[in-house]
Amino acid sequence: MxxxxxxxxxxxxxxxxxxxxxxxxxxxxxxxxxxxxxxxxxxxxxxxxxxxxxxxxxxxxxxxxxxxxxxxxxxxxxxxxxxxxxxxxxxxxxxxxxxxxxxxxxxxxxxxxAYSKVHVVVSKASGINSVAGLKGKKFASQPVGNVTTEAFKAVLAAHGMTEADLVLTRGGQGYGAKEMKDRRIVGYTATTSVPSPSFSDVSQSLDVKFLNVDDATFAAMKKENPGFIRDTIPAGSYRGQTKAVSTAATAxxxxxxxxxxxxxxxxxxxxxxxxxxxxxxxxxxxxxxxxxxxxxxxxxxxxxxxxxxxxxxxxx
Structure with a gap:
């Protein structure tokens, strides 16, 4: 048994x-x-x-x-x-x-x-100090359908602007950096990690300024799309950037x-x-x-x- x-x-x-x-x-x-x-x-x-x-x-x-x-x-x-x-x-x-x-x-x-942060860079020589100052200027974004393109459109919309308000050209980060160094555009944008090689490159060649996404702008962006996150580009991320830059990020x-x-x-x-x-x-x-x-x-x-x-x- x-x-x-x-x-x-x-x-x-x-x-x-x-x-x-x-x-x-x-x-x-x-x-x-x-x-x-x-x-x-x-x-x-x-x-x-x-x-x-x-x-x-x-x-x-x-x-x-x-x-x-x-x-x-x-x-x-x-x-x-x-x-x-x-x-x-x-x-x-x-x-x-x-x-x-x-x-x-x-x-x-x-x-x-990970976070990718909205970068909007312009040359100091352009005299531009805000996103509103980009109106009518030659500027580079990225191809249609790219996340950077959509993030930048949201930044513009929060200022009551559209891409049509700029003289816009499109390309990747390397393209934007080259065009800026060649003085064909006043600046370019990318939603990317920090530090970004392209922004490091352009900041070594030119005196640049990174534009802030202020609280009102961010609030408008967040209201339209809850996927945006409040963030900063830390001081010292790029040459000449002595202060933290308020911005938006997407994860x-x-x-x-x-x-x-x-x-x-x-x-x-x-x-x-x-x-x-x-x-x-x-x-x-x-x-x-x-x-x-x-x-x-x-x-x-x-x-x-x-x-x-x-x-x-x-x-x-």
Whole structure:
């Protein structure tokens, strides 16, 4: 009887253990595609680094090219599991604002990763001291659909202006810096990390001034889009910048389709948190990342599975 009882117990344990392993395995996604940024850009490298974290944790993963706005559309359409974006973008998607071709209402966040700060720089020789002073001036923004473009449009709107009020040209940060150094424009804008190589470069070549986003301007921006965050460019970030510059920021976020199973979202948040030391080494802007900061998303709701993990970890 004892032998039979032992065999029965062993058989039950084997069956239960087998089922448990299936459950545990099911908690991991089968694969993770991460829509990141342009090939050669910082986001593409971040995507590759994050993919390796997932691969090393047992899940097939890859980084694909993308952009802050297109990634939300792609994840919303179920074309991939994760996408990098910025905190001002989800609202644009929910409302179907250009350049979105239709509303995207089915994305949530897994984590917030870093801040990008609105930089509006002009040459001191231009005599411009405020955003209003840009009216009628030659100035560079970035291509249509870029997060920088949308952030700068929000700054202008808060001053009762539009892009049409400027003599505007478009290009990346390197383009803006070159045009400014060649004196073809009075300044340019980018929403980027601090310090930014392009702004460091131009401030070494010219005497420049970074324009403040004052309290009234920020309040108007925040009212229109809750994804904006109050921030500063610390004094000494660039040559000649002796005082902190008040500005707005938008946070880098990791988005998922809200149909992702809670267990999968939980696993992703948990895996990232448990590998936070590795994440900090992927890019300088992630160097001070904490689990609490990952949980503090702006402009979008956390996926319930991710929220469950952060609560269990004491991060929220």
């Amino acid at each position: 004892k032998v039979k009882h032992f065999i029965l117990v062993a058989a039950i344990f084997t069956i239960v253990s087998g089922d448990l392993n299936v459950v545990i395995a099911a908690e991991k996604p089968n694969q993770i595609t991460i829509f990141s940024g342009r090939q050669g850009g910082s986001w593409y490298g971040m995507g590759g680094g994050l993919a390796k974290v997932f691969i090393d944790s047992g899940v097939k993963s890859s980084a694909e090219v993308g952009g802050g706005i297109s990634n939300v559309a792609m994840v919303g359409a179920g074309k991939g599991e994760l996408g990098f974006s910025m905190s001002i973008v989800p609202r644009m998607g929910r409302l179907g604002l250009a350049p979105f071709k239709s509303k995207v209402t089915n994305v949530k966040a897994i984590a917030q990763l 880098m976020i990791l988005v998922v389709n809200d149909s992702m199973p809670d267990a999968h979202a939980h696993w992703i948040a948990k895996t990232m948190s448990e590998n936070i030391a590795t994440l900090r080494k992927i890019h300088k802007s992630w160097g001070n990342l904490t689990v609490k900061a990952m949980a503090a998303v702006s402009g979008i709701k956390l996926h319930p599975g991710a929220a469950k993990y952060y609560k269990s970890a004491g991060a929220m």
